[in-house]
Amino acid sequence: MRKHIFILSLACVATLCANAKVRLHHLISDNMVVQSNSDVRLWGWAAPGKKVRVTTSWSNQTYNCQSGKDGAWEVRVHTPKAGYTPLTIKFSDGEETTISNVLSGEVWVCAGQSNMEMPVHGFDGCPVEGYNKVVVDARSHSGVRYAKIPATMSMKPQQDANVKWQVVSPETVGNTSATGYFFGRMLEQTLGVPVGLIEANKGGSRVESWLDYDNLKKSTDEKLDSTSIYSVKTDYYRQLVWGNGTFSPIQKYTVKGIIYYQGCSNVGYHTDDYARRLGILVEQWRKAFGCGEIPFYFVEIAPYWYNNANGTDAALLREQQYIASTKIKNCGLIGNNDGAYKWEMKQIHPSQKRKVGERLAFYALSETYGIKGLIYKNPSLDNITVNGSDVCVKLRNTDHGIYPLYGIEGFEIAGTDGKFHPAAARYDWHDGIILSSPNVHKPVEVRYCFKNFQLGTARNQGGLPLLPFRAKIK
Template sequence: MSKRILIVSVLLLTAVLFLQAKVRLPHIISDNMIVQQTSKVHLWGWGTHGKIVKVSVSWSVQIYSTTVGKDGQWNVDVTTPRASYQPLNIVFDDGERTVINNVLAGEVWVCAGQSNMEMPLKGFPNCPVEGCNEAIIEAGGLTDKIRFCKIPSRMAMNPLDDASCSWRCVDQRNVPDQSAVGYFFARMMNRALDIPIGLIEANKGGTRVESWLNRENLQALTSEPLDSAQIVRQYSWDYHRPLLWGNGTFSPILGYTVKGILFYQGCSNVEFPSPNYANLLACLVEQWRNGFGQGQLPFYFVQIAPCWYNNDANGTEAAYLREQQLKAQTIIPNSAIVCTNDCVYPWETQQIHPRMKKPVGERLAQIALNRNYGFENIRCESARFEKMRIKGDTCIIFLKNDYQGISRYEDFQGFEIAGDDRVFHKAEVAYDWRIGLMVRSEKVPHPVAVRYCFRNFQLGNVYNQALLPLFPFRTDNW
């Protein structure tokens, strides 16, 4: 009997040693992954201390090697080829081989933020996505062209180094579950570049900018609770909680080599307003860039759309947040922002998830193509307020990024004008390309300020020569 027990013990010990000998990879390094082309791509994992891990790749004869550290971790940087649809593989060997198959070299972008980025192509309940069926039909021809990896939304008190996820090739079965904004971004990118596009979706609906900041930045810039019990007491809705979503949902991807970050967030910060939002967002971008360790990664983000916040279309809570977002773009290096003032239908006043996701994704793609891929003729900037001159009863508005023209000469909507009493009235607007936008109202004989779509829900109709909408603005600081 004792001899049998000894034999079983030896077999179990052998099995344990066998399992320990094989390298373990993070889930994001898996079959069907897209690696960033022509880069030194970071690969990592875990193994037995002291073991040598050799990494070989199908596109090169070079063999990379590294040693597992005392903490059980190993890292190696691998040079990747130019983008193509040619399937590749990567072999990890520490005495036993682990093979990652059907790898493609292409462009990898992160899709971060809250629910309007998370919103899948099939939509949320009572929140459809325009163009869904067309996109699903087309997805059948994009299997080797677009791939995505969805990171499960998870909270954690400490940063996680792995997440249960996998890379999926876009097809008619799984594309309904992909981020709609991400999909429309990737589709336009693939059409323009004809190379594989990979998306890493790390987002969570309802989150605030504070939800993604790490402990050090929260301590330095906010008064947010950082003890788990205090966090739960202060925020009954888990998606509003600080720290936890960044640790659990974003930290696992920080080792991956990417091209840039797409970000759509802000709605929850209307409910929890902060005059410091722009600086918090700038801090978050710096935090993520430091985490990826790839320098000033492109950061392209989306201004929140019109919505009836607090059941008040005429309120200004959301307008101030949009203003903070526009300010953030001016202080974040290598960043750009998309205007969505026209991406809502008039009947969607109470819809926090408007159905028009295609123009949002495509405008992000146009920025990326212009700034990162040599498409200099793509005009990707929305017009913005530059300055105002007052002449008698008329305020003359000058714009920048109008590409030498705007879209109309009459029927201007969304403008308001006020005098010293700070009461705003609907304005009449005329346009002369030699002068500018001339704003006036019979009710305001001595104007001092102009606002454009500076409400929770107010739709304008001014576009620049590229048919991109004018950013909401105000000339006052009231």
């Protein structure tokens, strides 16, 4: 009896091997969006030494490769121009596998922590403004597709993830990243092409959560043995493991760029080194994707009280974000000082995600796609001069004006005693913003919204808020 069972088992194994098909990475699947007009990577696994043939519906060319000893194979396929005509791709190692309803368009990665992860439907007790309007409008944007990578920890870089592409519809739009969707929707309606969003994020994660082993060992003091990592009780703070489990699986995919919303969990944790570490992460990701110096657009953390609305821990992190934006090539920082309502002081997930996503899109449309006429850069400090007890603040990127003209809120000045006082502020077309305070006769320092939670009112002609800053008067 046992002999018959053994023979039957061997027969079953032989049948399975004979019928085995090429296994594709989960992102290489129905409904995917491939980066248009590019040599994109397609990859997967087969029996070791197997010849794999790839053919596409848009070309007569056949692509051939052979799987290695580990069964892995990879080809580069040239994609057509962007369009809404459904495409197919066939893979064969003797038995054929076909993926369908593929579109050629623009592919972006949506990375970061919970404010990027936050879906259109919102979190419990944390709604996204305008949800119902997004749902009823969703059918008009089926050219936007998304793939959400499950948030997973791993000590070793993972090659694949259990994920599938979703076509945006009233039934599916609620589950996609709100910031990512508003970004993708704006790209689609402006460029008139499909947009693919790959969501690889984890709520609460730090920049150290995404850095790889080599960069953490070389450039930080983080402990990298598994005992130390898993002893961090708050799992989403853990270094290394989120990148290995959640980001590594996507790094062969051919993408156009990355949008990033993270930083809250680094408030008070290596804050003074955040700009450098973020720069290392961007370099790491660009190298892994192998698509050149792809654009990296990121979001200033929103106002939040961090247990003390008047504290400056979050302001110091925002300052580091600004420094990073001046050092990282082909990047842009999206101002978000107006990203929370007054009543959201203790809400780490503010509801105004549309403006965040669309500002990211304006930056990409202008810098990456060359669309002219958009106002997309936030005003920022240029220089400061003093005229008696008045302080004159000049700004960059005003686009010919700052408003409101009078009663601008958020500025403070300090004298030689180092104590800051609210400053009366008015806009002068020639001199910039003029500040004064009856409590400061000899100003030596200026700051704008340099607190954990402080909402300013200064905006440029495009309605974009002034980036928070602090500066000593020379």
